[in-house]
Amino acid sequence: MLTFDQLVTEFRTLGVEAGDVLLVHSSYKSFGGVDGGPQTVIDALLEVLGPEGTLIMPTFNFDFTKGQPWDVRSTPSQMGVLTELVRQDPRAKRVFHPIYSFAVIGKYAEYLGGLRYKSSYERDSVFGKLRDLDGKIMVIGLSYTNSMTFFHHIEQMEGVDYRFLKQFTGQVTDWDGRTWTDTFEMLVRDIDKGVITEVDPMGRLMEQAGIVKIRKIGEADVKLMKANEVYAFTAREMRRDPHLLYRIEKK
Numbered sequence: 526m527l528t529f530d531q532l533v534t535e536f537r538t539l540g541v542e543a544g545d546v547l548l549v550h551s552s553y554k555s556f557g558g559v560d561g562g563p564q565t566v567i568d569a570l571l572e573v574l575g576p577e578g579t580l581i582m583p584t585f586n587f588d589f590t591k592g593q594p595w596d597v598r599s600t601p602s603q604m605g606v607l608t609e610l611v612r613q614d615p616r617a618k619r620v621f622h623p624i625y626s627f628a629v630i631g632k633y634a635e636y637l638g639g640l641r642y643k644s645s646y647e648r649d650s651v652f653g654k655l656r657d658l659d660g661k662i663m664v665i666g667l668s669y670t671n672s673m674t675f676f677h678h679i680e681q682m683e684g685v686d687y688r689f690l691k692q693f694t695g696q697v698t699d700w701d702g703r704t705w706t707d708t709f710e711m712l713v714r715d716i717d718k719g720v721i722t723e724v725d726p727m728g729r730l731m732e733q734a735g736i737v738k739i740r741k742i743g744e745a746d747v748k749l750m751k752a753n754e755v756y757a758f759t760a761r762e763m764r765r766d767p768h769l770l771y772r773i774e775k776k
Contacts, residue, residue, distance in 0.1 A: 526560045527743045532569035535742040539663075540749050543575035546633060546660035548651075548752075549582055550673070551607045555666020557744030563606045567614075571630065579631035581651065581660075582611040583674065587624060590711070594696035594704075595623035602628070607665075620651055623697050624711055625674070627651050633658065644681070644690065645711040652678035655752045662752055666745035669728030675752060676724050676770055679759045681712045687720045687771055688712045719774045727769040731758055 527535075541547060549570065553563050570580055584602035589595045597619055602608040611617050612628040618638025620627040625645040629637045642649045652675055655662075664672045680688055694708040714720040731737045731750065736758055738749045762769055 526558045527556055527565075528560045529565050529569050529572075532559070532566060532742070533572050535740060535747075536569060536573045539740040539742075539747060540738050541570070541573045541661070541663070543573070544577040544632075545574055546579040546655065546658040547574060547581065547663055548627075548655055548660060548675075549580065549607070549663045549665065550667055551582075551605055551664075552666035552745070553606045555745035556742065559743070563610055566607055567610055574631060577632050579629060579633040579637070579658075579660075580611065581637065581655070582608040582628045584608050584612045584619060584626045584628045585624065585674075586626070589623040589695050589697075589709070590693050592695060594698065596698040597621050597626070597700055598698070598702075602626075621697075621699065622650075623695065623707075623709055624693070625650070643709050645709070646674075646678040646681040648682065650678065652752075653682075656756060660752045662750050662755065664748040665742075666747070669724045670722060673724055673728065675755060676727065676759060677712055679756055679763070680770065683760050683763065685763075685767065685770075687715050687718060687767070689715060714771065721772050721774045722770075723772045724770050727759055727762065730762060730769065731755065734758060 559565050574580055583604045586600050586603050602612050616630045617628040618634040620638055620640055637651055646652055662675060690710050691713045692708050692710045696704055697707050698704040736750050736754050740747050
């Protein structure tokens with residue numbers, strides 16, 4: 526069983542520093558067992574980040590794309606137990622986006638939590654602000670394909686021909702309980718072309734280039750990378766070979 530102190534030591538050894546702005550994609554169960562449960566992981570991350578740091582957790586929920594209403598106060602995260610705990614934390618501010626919301630604790634919680642934008646991966650999204658704040662991305666026990674949404678931000682910024690912007694309209698409710706109908710958009714894969722998201726090849730290239738640090742923590746492979754380094758490397762390599770980020774499934 527991993528303890529709080531062990532997690533603090535391991536996260537620091539991996540390269541998380543006090544004052545970091547850290548986006549965490551996570552599979553809690555990949556650790557194999559933590560003394561005190563999921564909250565211990567969150568507490569350890571906050572301990573390492575310190576009072577000047579910022580923890581960002583994805584609280585994505587895709588039901589809005591299927592016609593379901595979204596409430597910033599109560600719609601749960603679909604991204605795992607750690608993210609749902611942070612969403613419910615009274616210290617957290619939640620980004621108002623019915624598909625790609627985030628829960629944020631720390632120095633930049635008010636700033637990031639106050640963002641209002643319509644396009645999921647746009648320059649003024651949390652993904653773009655992560656670059657502005659020279660943030661880092663941590664992936665706990667997940668493949669790149671099952672975690673690295675940041676790649677879609679790069680695809681939207683750089684422009685690709687295998688995805689397109691699609692609008693979704695539905696009911697949203699804000700912190701004051703006001704409900705209205707609104708439209709948001711997402712860069713989606715071109716299903717008619719047989720496009721399947723597959724970004725593990727780009728992840729492997731980043732590892733070979735030394736952009737990603739990997740450490741075994743408990744039973745989990747935990748990865749850490751700087752958002753700006755990921756962006757620069759991926760933007761260059763996707764021009765050379767766009768199939769590093771997707772594959773075509775023949776019908």
